[in-house]
Amino acid sequence: MTDSLRDTLPAAHRHLLPEVYDRPAVVETRATCGDCAMCPKGDRTPGAADVFFRPDLKCCTYHPTLPNFLVGAILADDSPEMSEGKRRVEERIARRIGVTPQWLAPPRKQRVLLEAARGTSFGRSKALLCPYFDGEGGGLCTVWRHRESVCSTFFCKHDAGAVGDAFWMANKQFLGTVELALSRHAAQAVSPDVTEPRIPRLKLTIEDLEDRPPNEDDYAGYWGEWVGREADFYRACHAHVQAMTAADLTRLLDEPDEPHGPERLAELVRRHDTLASSAIAARLVPNPKMRTTTLPGGVGVTTYSLFDAMCLTPDLFEVVRQFRADETVAETRARLAREHDVEIPDALLLSLQQHEILVPPDAG
Ligand code: SF4
Ligand code: SF4
CATH class of the missing domain: 3.90.930 (Outer Surface Protein A; domain 3)
Structure with missing residues (x-):
């Protein structure tokens, strides 16, 4: 049986997604991740590409922003193949950098670096490497089953070219909106007292600059009584999202706090329709x-x-x-x-x- 778009996404929240996710999965046959299509192949001809990635990095020179319920899903997953990913997540939580009730986020300094170096160094510099990437054995993601929207929708090549690219972009944008709405809702449902840092994107505190966690007072201000029990908080967020229904998500996306939900869903449907279309322009x-x-x-x-x-x-x-x-x-x-x-x-x-x-x- 053909996988659906829904089948390709993490189990934590795929049951909440709208009907468009029951359409057939879009398979990118030229993004051959096991034998990375962007990496040079020994003495084989490099083909048309003039941009190459390092085999020990591939496209994982990106540090994901994991929503709380996916962090909880990783921590609650006791299967042996998740043990390394879980260990890495626990290590990151213990460092308290980028650890907030809504997200397990990159250090802000990492975001600044990626923003400044994406054009020159994506796929090429270890300085940008994802902390969940295991470079051994051809390069594997240790949290694949629970990866977030950017990682779920990135492909270096698209069978349908720019039309495929536009579909994946629309999918990323809608899933990102869903992650934002669900993580905000889950955090408040588990504890109405927790808060998020109010530091603009790409701004750095002195602690960010010096690779230190927030000071004790600020950290306690975000987490309240959950300081020291952050993993339990993330697990509770996961359990909350798992118990939600598709109607709950629709209601959340219709709230004024989440202004982009309906329009991004409409764009996703439109882009998927275009992907399935074989119409050729009158003049080219x-x-x-x-x-x-x-x-x-x-x-x-x-x-x-x-x-x-x-x-x-x-x-x-x-x-x-x-x-x-x-x-x-x-x-x-x-x-x-x-x-x-x-x-x-x-x-x-x-x-x-x-x-x-x-x-x-x-x-x-
Ligand atoms: S999507 Fe990433 S891992 Fe897969 S072939 Fe492309 S660059 Fe390589
Ligand atoms: S989470 Fe996984 S897929 Fe995403 S960048 Fe990290 S290693 Fe790659």
């Missing part, structure tokens, strides 16, 4: 923003993402160059068939459009 032209490089086997093209460069054969690249704004797609196809005996299958044309190698004339 080569993407004027496309970057090209000459490769031994053809032409490397980069369009919507540096991570999803493709190699076109010289013949296919020439076909792409034949599309013109003053002809409809049907006219160009007929001309290519008449003058060059070239038939362009619908699936190929759709793929070129989805990867934004061909775009509508007004999209450039």
Whole structure:
């Protein structure tokens, strides 16, 4: 039986998600994580990509912000394969850095570093590595079963190119809204006295700068009577979320505190519909923003993402160059068939459009 979108997400809250998550899972066949598609392969040709990741880092140069109920799910998971992830989470809680009632978050300094170095160092520097990544055995996530929305929705390559990317972005945004609403609600349900730090994103306290936890008074201000029992608090948040229903989540997302829920859900549905569509624009032209490089086997093209460069054969690249704004797609196809005996299958044309190698004339 085909997995649904829901089946691919953590058990802690997937039962709460709306009906769109019963649609079939979207499988990204080119994001071959076990044999990372972004890592150089010995003496094999590097293909079209000009950005590579280190095999001992892959795309896990990101420190996740785990909502309280997923932290609780990790702590409550007694299966042997979760023991290492649980140990790492417990270690992080003991350090008290980024440990708040709503989240087990990165040290704020780590966020500043990622923001400043993403463009140059994502996938390439150990300084950004996730604390839950185990570099042994090909690189594994020790909390995979309970990973958060960013990790659940990131793929370096998309079978449907930019259309797939837009779907995953919409999915990330909606799941992020759900995590925010649920973690806030669970924290208040378990203890109305706990509070979150009010420090703007990308601002650092002196403790943040010096890799120290908040001072005792501030920490006690966040946690109240739960200081020293943070793991119990997270477990209680997990139990609370597990006992909720889909109707509870819908009510939460309709509250004025969570203004983006309905609109992000609508966007997710729209993006999934587009993913399933095979409609081809009336007119297409080569993407004027496309970057090209000459490769031994053809032409490397980069369009919507540096991570999803493709190699076109010289013949296919020439076909792409034949599309013109003053002809409809049907006219160009007929001309290519008449003058060059070239038939362009619908699936190929759709793929070129989805990867934004061909775009509508007004999209450039
Ligand atoms: S999603 Fe990450 S681990 Fe998977 S193939 Fe891409 S870069 Fe590698
Ligand atoms: S939580 Fe797992 S998937 Fe996410 S960045 Fe860390 S190791 Fe990678």
